[in-house]
Amino acid sequence: MSKWVINESLCKGCGLCIARCPLKILAYADHLTPKGVYPAAITDESKCTSCAICARSCPEVAIEIYKEEK
Amino acid sequence: MAKVLMKGNEAIGEAAVLAGCRYYFGYPITPQSELPAYLARRLPEVDGVFVQAESEVAAINMVYGAGSAGARVMTSSSSPGISLKQEGISYIAGAEVPCLIVNVMRGGPGLGNIAPAQSDYWQATRGGGHGDYRTIVLAPNSVQEMADMTIAGFEFADRFRNPVLLLSDGVLGQMMEPVNLPEPRDYDVNSKKWALGYKGSDKTERNLCSSIFLDQDELEEHNWHLYQKYQVVTDLFSKGEFKDFAVxxxxxxxxxxxxxxxxxxxxxxxxxxxxxxxxxxxxxxxxxxxxxxxxxxxxxxxxxxxxxxxxxxxxxxxxxxxxxxxxxxxxxxxxxxxxxxxxxxxxxxxxxxxxxxxxx
Amino acid sequence: MTMKKVFSRPASLSKTPFHYCPGCDHGVIHRLVAEAIDELEVADRTIGVAPVGCSVFAYDYFNFDFNQAPHGRAPAVATGIKRTRPESIVFTYQGDGDLAAIGTAEIIHAANRGENMTVVFVNNAIYGMTGGQMAPTSLIGMKTQTSPYGRDAATAGHPIHMSEMIATLESPVYVTRVTINNVANLMKAKKAILNAFKLQKEGKGFAFVEVVAICPTNWGKKPADAHKWLTENMLPVFPLGTFKDTHGVEKAA
The missing domain is CATH 3.40.50.920 (Rossmann fold)
Structure with missing residues (x-):
């Protein structure tokens, strides 16, 4: 299961999550959603610390964050 | 109950209390000021709420809020103040919220004067504010009817989920006559299933009070729904249950x-x-x-x-x-x-x- | 390996997708309201009042009862609701045109009566829904549809400071200005909104949270650039801070 889950149908491609990710591991995907938006995507999930800055920044509440439990 | 000698404006106030109205929001204006004054004193005695608003505009919107939350609620004013309330009345009619609005008419247009007049007939009977809507308009001719029609007004408002206007004038508001007051009746603020904050166990989804229908087909459907309601009201007053009440x-x-x-x-x-x-x-x-x-x-x-x-x-x-x-x-x-x-x-x-x- | 949910949609926020423009701050502010309601466990007795403006459809985005008020009148409508159902948690959600222009009388007097309600005021210095006209909070020199040469103080006055004005009144118990231009500030805004609802739940009185926000579309800027512009231009005019905290809710936290 992923740490970073996006509901692409909600994403409007505003890019705030991409701009704010401290590890710079978010980028626009290279496919279009049915709404005609290039959604945000994670480029290297192994680096994700589940800090949720992207999810908290998302105006559409489109991102869910999970963390590995130790 | 024995007859009591009252001013018309005060009779409305007492009748409202007896009808179970516990919420009044208004703004002072002559020649109806005895009504808010009466209720300012009377409503606290029955655990009611009296708020002197910052304007007629605010007062009618407090009525909109209280009515949408299920209250039996009223406001009163005189001609220039009723003009200010028209925005709110349009929203209240659109959102189908019951309430009683009293207009103790005075001379206009503009600031006019404080003497009695009947020059708000068009405003009262044509809707008054913007949009396709109607308010039920009752016209008393005595202090007794000021009381009786106040009570009837609340009943009509609740039954048809529509604002009711009591169209009086400065003479009726100011004159004193003996009046027979009815027995008090109970009103439960939690009796309307559609109201905001309704607490019945039969509430299955959230409630919404709104007059906005951005989709043109939806607004047309809503307006025809209102029109049909007005037709039902018209029939009841012209040939039905309230035929004798009407004239x-x-x-x-x-x-x-x-x-x-x-x-x-x-x-x-x-x-x-x-x-x-x-x-x-x-x-x-x-x-x-x-x-x-x-x-x-x-x-x-x-x-x-x-x-x-x-x-x-x-x-x-x-x-x-x-x-x-x-x-x-x-x-x-x-x-x-x-x-x-x-x-x-x-x-x-x-x-x-x-x-x-x-x-x- | 098991996965623990760190962040997801709050229960009080409905599943309806927002109609707001890409990058608009309303979505985040809506979410912060929903999170506060959920944290205080008052969703079953919350009644919202939606304004006129971009957030006119706010009622679609929450899972509790709502009234849609006339332009600027939300505090009066909320007064009627709260007086009728004092056990409810009642809030208004208003923009700068709604609260700081046409509804100035209603907000000042609801505050002055100390109505036990919460007000969330979103100030982005422009009218959004009508297409980008000058607001009472527009900055000096700011070009809008109705100030094409820039807002001129000589004819249009200066940006109005609602929080500072409301803080001069005796009745309000909490008046604060926050922003969500970065995640640190966003977390402070979250706390402020929670405080404002908590005070109402405790019956303490009128609480007012101003959120300085962006309007990427009508400012003509990309969302991230708009936040930068907000930081550089709006915050000097609308300084962040708490202007009134009668019950010391921020210290207690």
Whole structure:
């Protein structure tokens, strides 16, 4: 299961999550959603610390964050 | 209950309390200030809420809020204040929130004066604010009816989920008469399933009070829904349950001339009819007690038997248009009015009748 | 390996997608309101009042009862609701046109009466829904549809400071200005909104949270650039901070 889950149908491609990710591991995907938006995507999930800055920044509440439990 | 001597404005206040109204929001204006003053004192005695708002605009929106939360709620004002309330009344009608609005009419336009008038008839009966809507308009002619129609007004408002307007004037508001007050009735703020904050176990989804329908098809559907409701109301007042409530007829059966007036004017017209009869003039009187829906039926019927109509108003002629529409050209409809705060005397009106009946 | 949910949609926020423009701050502010309601466990007795403006459809985005008020009148409508149902948690959500222009009288007097309600005021210095006209909070020199040469103080006055004005009144118990231009500030805004609802739940009185926000579309800027512009231009005019905290809710936290 992923740490970073996006509901692409909600994403409007505003890019705030991409701009704010401290590890710079978010980028626009290279496919279009049915709404005609290039959604945000994670480029290297192994680096994700589940800090949720992207999810908290998302105006559409489109991102869910999970963390590995130790 | 024994009869008590009360001012018209105060009778409305006490009747509201007896009807279970516990919420009043208003703003001072002459000649209705006795009403908020009465309720400011009275409502705390029954754990009610009285708020003097910062404006009529705020007051009517407090009514919108309280009504949407299920309250039996009212506001009152006089002509210029009612103009300010029109925005809110339009929203309240659109969102189908019940409430009672009292207009103790004074002279207009503009600031006009504080003397009694009937020049808000059009505003009251045509909706008043923007959009396709109607308010039920009740027109008392005595302190007793100020009380009775206040109670009836709350009942109509709840039954039809519609604002009800009590259209009174400065004379009725200020004059004192003995009044029989009814027994108090209970009202449960949690009795309306559609209301915001409704707590019944049958509540399955959240409630919304709104007048916005951005989709044009949805708004059209909503407006036709309102229209159908108004048709139901019209039928009930013209031929159904409230047929007798809607109109008073006085000596009309053999009348050749029908005098028409509402509110305080009808009291004067009754005297005029008496004097006419003494002088051999077959006069009768029709008094619409409900101004919307207008009691057209009685005029259609009397247009067959009477030979002419004389409408008397404390305005330059507003209700006369509804009488003409009802009579539909079958008989002549004349008008006599005083405006600017003057109440016509029986003598003046009698002179007008004379001119019509004896045109030499 | 098991996965623990760190962040997801709050229960009080409905599943309806927002109609707001890409990058608009309303979505985040809506979410912060929903999170506060959920944290205080008052969703079953919350009644919102939606304004006129971009957030006119706010009622679609929450799972509790709502009234849609006339332009600027939300605090009066909320007064009627709260007085009728004092056990409810009542809030208004208003923009700068709604609250700081046409509804100035209603907000000042609801605050002055100390109505036990919460007000969330979103100030982005422009009218959004009508297409980008000058607001009472527009900055001097700011070009809008109705100030095409820039807002001129000589004819249009200066940006109005609602929080500072409301803080001069005796009745309000909490008046604060926050922003969500970065995640640190966003977390402070979250706390402020929670405080404002908590005070109402405790029956303490009128609480007012101003959120300085962006309007990327009508400012003509990309969302991230708009936040930068907000930081550089709006915050000097609308300084962040708490202007009134009668019950010391911020210290207690």
């Amino acid at each position: 008073e007829e006085h000596l009309c059966d053999d009348a050749e001339i029908i005098l028409v007036g509402y509110g305080i004017i009808s009291r004067i017209l009754k005297t005029v009819v008496e004097k006419c009869r003494k002088r051999g003039i077959k006069a009768g009187m029709v008094r619409p007690k409900v101004l919307w829906p207008f009691p057209t039926g009685v005029f259609e019927r009397l247009a067959k038997t009477a030979s002419q109509f004389l409408v008397v108003e404390m305005s330059c002629g507003q209700m006369v248009e509804d009488v003409k529409l009802s009579v539909d050209g079958k008989k002549p409809v004349f008008f006599f009015g005083r405006t600017g705060g003057t109440v016509p005397s029986d003598f003046e009106i009698l002179n007008e009748v004379d001119k019509l009946v004896r045109p030499d």
